[in-house]
Amino acid sequence: MNQAELHRILALKSQENKDSLDLDVLYNRRLSANISLIKTHFFSLYQEVEHKDYFFKLLDQIALLFKARPTELKNQDLERLNSGNWYQSEKMVGMQLYVDRFNKDINGLKEKLPYFQDLGINFLHLMPITTRPTGENDGGYAVNSYHEIDGKYGTKKDFLDFAKKARENNMFLMLDFVVNHTSDEFEWAEKAKKGSLHHQNYYYTYADRHIPDEFEKTLPEIFPQSAPGNFTYNEEMEKWVMTCFNTYQWDLNYRNPEVFIEMLGNLMSLANLGVDVIRFDALAFLWKKLGTLSQNLPEAHTLISLFRMCLQVIAPGVILLAEAIVAPRNIIKYFGEGISEGNECEIAYNASLMALLWNSIATKKASLMLKSLTEIPNKPNDGTWINYIRCHDDIGLGYDDDFVRAMGSDPTAHKQFILNYYTGRLEWSPAKGLMFMYNPKNGDGRITGSAASLLGLETALELKNKIIIDYAISKILMMHGIILTYGGIPMIYAGDEIATLNDYSYEQNQDHVNDNRWVNRPIQNWDVVASLNKTKENPSTIVYNGLKNMIRLRKEHVLFKDSNEVKIHGCPNEHVFVYERTYKNDSVWVLSNFNELTETLDIGWLLSIGIHAGKNSIDLLTQETFNLIHNALPLKPFQQLWIKNI
Structure with a gap:
């Protein structure tokens, strides 16, 4: 049992005793439940002899921050506690976007709420909207304030009105807390x-x-x-x-306890804007120590857990997302280990799945993905993933070198092949991406580019080749189909739902020209949106309608909620990735062919994993049954099936 579950029990017992409306009573009970962990974490970072006074300052800060939280949000906190792990629901489907590039400003974003509802989006990650330096500012991640809205997006009132409207429409909001650093103008x-x-x-x-x-x-x-x-x-x-x-x-120097206490206040200023999920940016870097990489250190984990234990007391309905784009074995640790198990972040980016999906596209094989995902320990039951194929950032190739070696490849050569495949260094590759931050010292580099361009659509349209256009569309839908059905919250990157290509206009922008990540930070094309369904064969229309159908199916099947019920099957065909989602006696098998050739699966193997092949099962995506050929199930190039027995 983690602390969140304990708070849920306390809240329910209070309701039984008719004192559920006394918010102060519940606050004191949460403080009593967490104070021993808060004390342990605090003094493990800051020696008690020297910093006892700071501990009492922290307790005073927690009390003041609870008092300052709006009553409406305090009541919402209790509703969230009562609802259990709401963030694991199959109803959750997210989209990440830049407010100004999506539709000008906060009020423009509010106008587009019907667009999200039509697609099925109910969770928005808004890129930084607080004040930042003019000129270069790392896309807003150089912060001048943690809670004042930058004038280009509107006013604080505009955002509070938008957040209220979002709550009325059962939409969840996520904003970034840039916890590792400030701007030099802060x-x-x-x-x-x-x-x-x-x-x-x-x-x-x-x-x-x-x-x-x-x-x-x-x-x-x-x-x-x-x-x-x-x-x-x-x-x-x-x-x-x-x-x-x-x-x-x-x-920021978190060796100074004043920094932590002050940053807790900044965290709550952000939460009080009506934010449901707070993304802890660059949290792997929080603690610095000579002689180390100063990444993923034990003290950083303690610090994150300390933030969460305090946040649970003040605002238990607000949860944390770990932005830790690190090696697979390290990602799991951000859910918490030891006395902090289940008590760090509720959500983490599934960066391993993301990188492995791009690896499978390039190699046309699912072998490394199968090995990696089956040998990484399970996350805690109360945690969940953000599953994504693309975000505002570059694509890092965070594979486990031991797994690459086990597949018979040299890790350095393998990484170089992936980089070459996506950055135009292989003549036969359809991918159109750019190299980001190549380091000649170690041969390391990352990849930028829109999902559609990386998956070959830009090249296919230039060549006017119908076959590879269809292949690119199938790859886009297959990749999204996996993040929509694998355990966790699917996060679609704005523009990918209409197959947006690379945006090279950043090369003419003085503030962006030295950062080619802007190639995959396009302005939303509302002309394309307006033309959806006018031309049925248009790639944007096919992708949008395909995603809309998959989102609808996800929400209709409770087995897609995240309860750690993902069973990956070791498929005998190395090009096909197969996993099963279950709930009670219900199952859906997701089959994805990563090859540009038709691949087959023998009926005997399908029966061995529980699939009633042929007319006894259907593909949820098409609602059609299967025709076996020579006792084998054929999967077309880049085809995906969601199989359910009937």
């Missing part, structure tokens, strides 16, 4: 630059290069091309400051 940074030693201690600042040089011996470079190194000299302070991401993003 109020603490400005005070530090003016000579405040107190605020210089909110960051990692050094008068000379001695300690920075020691850090550099082991710290990797996040952006080796545009921001090499991990420290920047600030002339106003006459000091070096740690800047692991960009020169204008200053890493």
Whole structure:
């Protein structure tokens, strides 16, 4: 039992005792339930002898933050507790978007609520909308404020009105909490630059290069091309400051307990805007230690759990998403281990599945995906994944090298092949992507590009080749079909639902030209949306209607909720990926052919995993039964089936 389940029990017992309306009573019970863990975590990070006063400051801060939470949201917190793990529901289907690029501003976004409802979207991840520096700002991830809305998007009132409208329409909202760093224009940074030693201690600042040089011996470079190194000299302070991401993003010093207490306040300011899920950005980097990579350290996990234990007391209806794009075995840890099991983040990005899907497209085989997903430990029952094929960021190739070797490949050569496949270095590849942040020191690199262009649609349209156009469309739908049926919340990237191609206009934008991730950050094409269904053979129409059908089917079948009921079957055909979703006595098998040739599965094997082949089962996607050929089930190139016995 994790702490969330304990709070749920306490809330239900309070209702039985007729004191459920006393929000303060329930707050005190949550505090009593969590205070021992809060104390343990706090003093494991900050020695008790020196920091006892800060612990009492933290308790005072928690009380003040609860008092400041709007009553409407406090009541919603209790509803969420009573509803159980609402975020694991089969009804959850998300979309990630930039507000300004989707439809100008917050009010423009509100106008498009019917569009989301038509497609079946009820969970929105809005990219950063708070104030940021003019010019380069890492797409808003260099924050000047954690809760003030940038004027280009509207006002705070606009957002509060939008959040209320979203709640009325049973739509959930997610915003980013940039927890690792601020911009160099943030109020603490400005005070530090003016000579405040107190605020210089909110960051990692050094008068000379001695300690920075020691850090550099082991710290990797996040952006080796545009921001090499991990420290920047600030002339106003006459000091070096740690800047692991960009020169204008200053890493916060969580070794200082004041930073944690202040950031908890910033977290709640964001939550009080009416946000349901808070995405902890770059949380793997939170704790820095000499002689290490300063990523995924035990102290970082303790810090995240401390945030969550405090948040549960103040606002138990708000949950956390771990933005940890790390090695497969490390991702699981962000749900919590040991005394923190189930007590870190409720949600994490399934970056492993994402990378493995792109690997399977390039290799035309599901072998590495099968091995990787079956050998990674299960997540806790109360956690869930964000499953996605594309996001605003680059695609990192986070494969486990041991698994690649086990498949008979050299990890370095394999990664180079994948990079070459997607970035135009293989003449036969239909993919049109770009290389992002290639590091010649180790041959590492990442990939940018829209899903449709990476899956060959841009090339196919240029060639006017109907066959490879159909292949590209099938790949787009197959990839989305997997994230819609695999355990977790599917997150569609805005524009992918209408098969948007690469946007090369970033090359003419002075603020974007040095960051080719903007090639997959397009402006939503509402002319294309308006023309949907006018031309049935249009790729945008086929993809939109295909996704709409799959989303509807997902919501109609409770077995697609995330209860860890995903059984991956070791398919004898290396090109086909097969898994089964079950609920009580009901099952659906999802079969995906990653090859450009028709592949077959023997009836004997299908029967062995429970499929009643032939006329005794149907494909939910088409509502058609199957015709076996020579006692085998054929799967066309890039075809996907959702099989249900009848």
